[in-house]
Amino acid sequence: MSAQRTTPLMRPARPLRPGVPEATVARLPIYLRALMSMAEVGVETVSSEDLATAAGVGSAKLRKDLSHLGSYGTRGVGYEVDYLVYQISRELGLTQDWRVAIVGVGNLGNALANYGGFASRGFTVVALLDADESLVGTSVAGVRVRHLADLEQVVVAEQVTIAVVATPAEAAQQVCDRMVTAGVTSVLNFAPCVLDVPVGVMVRKVDLSTELQILAFHEQRRLAGVVSPDPVLAPTATEAVRRVR
Amino acid sequence: MSAQRTTPLMRPARPLRPGVPEATVARLPIYLRALMSMAEVGVETVSSEDLATAAGVGSAKLRKDLSHLGSYGTRGVGYEVDYLVYQISRELGLTQDWRVAIVGVGNLGNALANYGGFASRGFTVVALLDADESLVGTSVAGVRVRHLADLEQVVVAEQVTIAVVATPAEAAQQVCDRMVTAGVTSVLNFAPCVLDVPVGVMVRKVDLSTELQILAFHEQRRLAGVVSPDPVLAPTATEAVRRVR
DNA sequence: CTCTGTGAATATATTCACAGCC
DNA sequence: GGCTGTGAATATATTCACAGAG
Numbered sequence: 001m002s003a004q005r006t007t008p009l010m011r012p013a014r015p016l017r018p019g020v021p022e023a024t025v026a027r028l029p030i031y032l033r034a035l036m037s038m039a040e041v042g043v044e045t046v047s048s049e050d051l052a053t054a055a056g057v058g059s060a061k062l063r064k065d066l067s068h069l070g071s072y073g074t075r076g077v078g079y080e081v082d083y084l085v086y087q088i089s090r091e092l093g094l095t096q097d098w099r100v101a102i103v104g105v106g107n108l109g110n111a112l113a114n115y116g117g118f119a120s121r122g123f124t125v126v127a128l129l130d131a132d133e134s135l136v137g138t139s140v141a142g143v144r145v146r147h148l149a150d151l152e153q154v155v156v157a158e159q160v161t162i163a164v165v166a167t168p169a170e171a172a173q174q175v176c177d178r179m180v181t182a183g184v185t186s187v188l189n190f191a192p193c194v195l196d197v198p199v200g201v202m203v204r205k206v207d208l209s210t211e212l213q214i215l216a217f218h219e220q221r222r223l224a225g226v227v228s229p230d231p232v233l234a235p236t237a238t239e240a241v242r243r244v245r
Numbered sequence: 246m247s248a249q250r251t252t253p254l255m256r257p258a259r260p261l262r263p264g265v266p267e268a269t270v271a272r273l274p275i276y277l278r279a280l281m282s283m284a285e286v287g288v289e290t291v292s293s294e295d296l297a298t299a300a301g302v303g304s305a306k307l308r309k310d311l312s313h314l315g316s317y318g319t320r321g322v323g324y325e326v327d328y329l330v331y332q333i334s335r336e337l338g339l340t341q342d343w344r345v346a347i348v349g350v351g352n353l354g355n356a357l358a359n360y361g362g363f364a365s366r367g368f369t370v371v372a373l374l375d376a377d378e379s380l381v382g383t384s385v386a387g388v389r390v391r392h393l394a395d396l397e398q399v400v401v402a403e404q405v406t407i408a409v410v411a412t413p414a415e416a417a418q419q420v421c422d423r424m425v426t427a428g429v430t431s432v433l434n435f436a437p438c439v440l441d442v443p444v445g446v447m448v449r450k451v452d453l454s455t456e457l458q459i460l461a462f463h464e465q466r467r468l469a470g471v472v473s474p475d476p477v478l479a480p481t482a483t484e485a486v487r488r489v490r
Numbered sequence: 491c492t493c494t495g496t497g498a499a500t501a502t503a504t505t506c507a508c509a510g511c512c
Numbered sequence: 513g514g515c516t517g518t519g520a521a522t523a524t525a526t527t528c529a530c531a532g533a534g
Contacts, residue, residue, distance in 0.1 A: 020462075021502070021503070022502085022503095023502075023503055023504090024503090025459055025462050026455075026459060028458070028462075029452070029454060029455040029458040029459065030439065030455065032458070033437065033438070033454075034439070047514090047515065047516090048515075048516070048517095049515085054439065055439060056439045056441075058504085058505075060504080060505055060506070060507090061503090061504065061505075063515095063516065063517065063518085064503090064504080064505090064517085064518080066516090066517090067516085067517055067518070071516080071517070073515080073516050073517080074511090074512070074515085074516075075510075075511045075512050075514080075515055075516045075517080076511070076512035076513080076514050076515050076516075077512070077514085077515070077516085078514095078515070078516080079516090091462070092458045092459075092461055092462045092465075093461040093462055093464060093465030093466075094458065094461060096465070098457070098460075098461050098464065100457070106356065107352050107353070107355040107356035107359060108352075108353070108356035110352040110356075111351065111352035111353035111355075111356055112453060114352060115453055115454075117437050117454045118453070118454070118457075121454070121458075122458075122461060123457055123461075161464060162457065162460055162461075162464070185464065185467065186460040186461075186463065186464050188453075188456050188457060188460060192278065192362055193278070194275065194279070194299065194300060194301045196301075200467075202460060202463050202464075204456050204459060204460060206451055206453070206456060207274070208357060208360055208363070208433075208451070209274060209278075209360075209362045209363070209366070210271070210274040210275065211433050211449050211451060212343070212345070212363075212368055212407065212433060213273070213274040213277070213337045213339065213366075213367075214270055214271060214274065214337075214449060215343075215407055215431040215433060215447060215449060216337055216338040216339060216343050216367060216368075216407075216431075217265075217270050217273075217336070217337045217338050218431065218447050219338060219343065219406060219407070219430065219431050219447075220337075220338030220341070221338075222430065222445075266524070266525070267524085267525095268524075268525055268526090269525090292492090292493065292494090293493075293494070293495095294493085303526085303527075304493095305526080305527055305528070305529095306525090306526065306527075308493090308494060308495065308496085309495085309496080309525090309526080309527090311494090311495090312494085312495055312496070316494080316495070318493080318494050318495080319493085319494075319533085319534070320492080320493055320494045320495080320532075320533040320534055321491080321492045321493050321494075321533070321534045322492080322493070322494085322534070323492095323493070323494080324494090
């Protein structure tokens with residue numbers, strides 16, 4: 001591998017960010033939820049201070065985050081709730097509908113399929129898939145369970161864009177491979193394993209075990225007389241893991 | 246804070262504790278899982294390159310991460326799998342057992358209770374709680390379901406340290422409050438809401454809706470002809486949210 | 491020679507603090 | 513006066529690239 005020498009002078013570093021920082025993107029859904037519950041109880045305007053509190057972040061961070069989307073607030077007043085809901089929704093791509101398939105209809109798959117805030121915002125579960133013959137044909141959350149063998153066919157017919165993998169770890173990679181081959185470009189993985197995908201496909205991982213272990217780490221610190229690290233805060237979290245082959 | 250100086254001669258190499266970075270802590274569970282499956286198939290030694298691939302990260306990042314725990318590798322060779330498993334486990338606090346209570350025994354609670362990799366590593370589900378009378382007394386994953394009313398009593402009797410909240414959002418804050426009052430210091434929240442806790446209590450959040458929205462954001466970018474931002478990688482994720490009152 | 495461990499360089503994120511508008 | 517938006521300062525994280533152990 002030709003180790004490219006670091007150019008000492010050239011470094012355009014790119015002009016302006018057309019992009020919203022990842023850390024910000026990860027918080028937008030939280031702001032959105034807070035805003036929506038405010039809207040529900042008739043709040044029309046909110047200050048960065050109040051919204052930040054509702055979202056569990058600092059107000060400076062909130063303002064900086066929102067500033068990446070544009071100038072949607074009014075100085076001296078705050079943010080108009082409905083307007084901000086719209087702007088964040090648009091930024092997150094929730095003004096269009098995303099077609100989701102859930103693979104694995106065990107307890108977890110069931111819980112996910114029945115999750116309320118799901119269909120409500122831009123996401124529609126259009127397919128449920130399972131390898132268990134006895135589940136095939138039954139209806140869960142109003143969606144008929146199809147056999148895993150029909151995966152490709154279902155993905156194409158239902159125009160699935162996002163796959164939720166809720167299978168055992170052993171099956172996850174194969175299911176993911178088939179999903180990707182069939183055209184899925186985003187995967188949310190609940191199986192406790194790393195999924196290998198081609199470049200261009202995005203995987204995010206949700207993992208109970210990982211989260212518990214992170215909690216355990218901090219519990220241990222606490223017990224080990226680490227003089228209560230000021231506020232016991234947990235900044236980062238679940239890393240989206242993706243391997244390129 | 247009298248920073249205790251590391252004894253220079255001690256063998257187990259207490260690796261200087263200016264603290265392990267959060268981003269590193271969040272990845273240790275992934276390394277651990279990869280290492281454990283390697284150990285299972287008899288791998289004795291692994292290079293940073295191979296372990297990094299298995300974990301879906303770059304090898305430089307992996308080495309840097311591990312260097313925060315100490316010098317547990319051998320130059321020119323790699324890492325001894327078993328030894329590294331032990332060191333990471335110890336760092337994460339998995340050498341002791343953590344007693345976990347799950348509140349909410351719906352589909353999700355069931356899925357969590359039945360999750361395998363749970364009891365296997367340092368975590369024991371010692372209590373299940375639900376408000377539904379018809380569930381109380383039944384046994385899930387070998388644990389008897391208790392009534393929510395007995396929460397405080399159960400937490401104390403079972404010495405629960407970590408609470409998993411798998412209730413509807415409406416109930417989550419109240420359940421959390423009671424847990425904290427009863428002595429719980431770590432909470433893993435599956436309910437789609439921000440939990441308010443006192444300083445010193447740690448909350449981590451797992452949220453389907455948030456993850457989907459982040460995926461949608463990137464899907465939208467892709468569709469909007471954003472010239473495939475190099476590798477479509479997803480660096481950060483679910484922020485641990487905590488509000489101080 | 492191979493592969494770890496790590497400073498130095500870079501990139502990202504958070505926080506501060508205040509100018510500027512309402 | 514009150515609040516947003518934002519540069520500048522700081523803190524964290526990632527990546528590079530190579531010295532040095534085995």
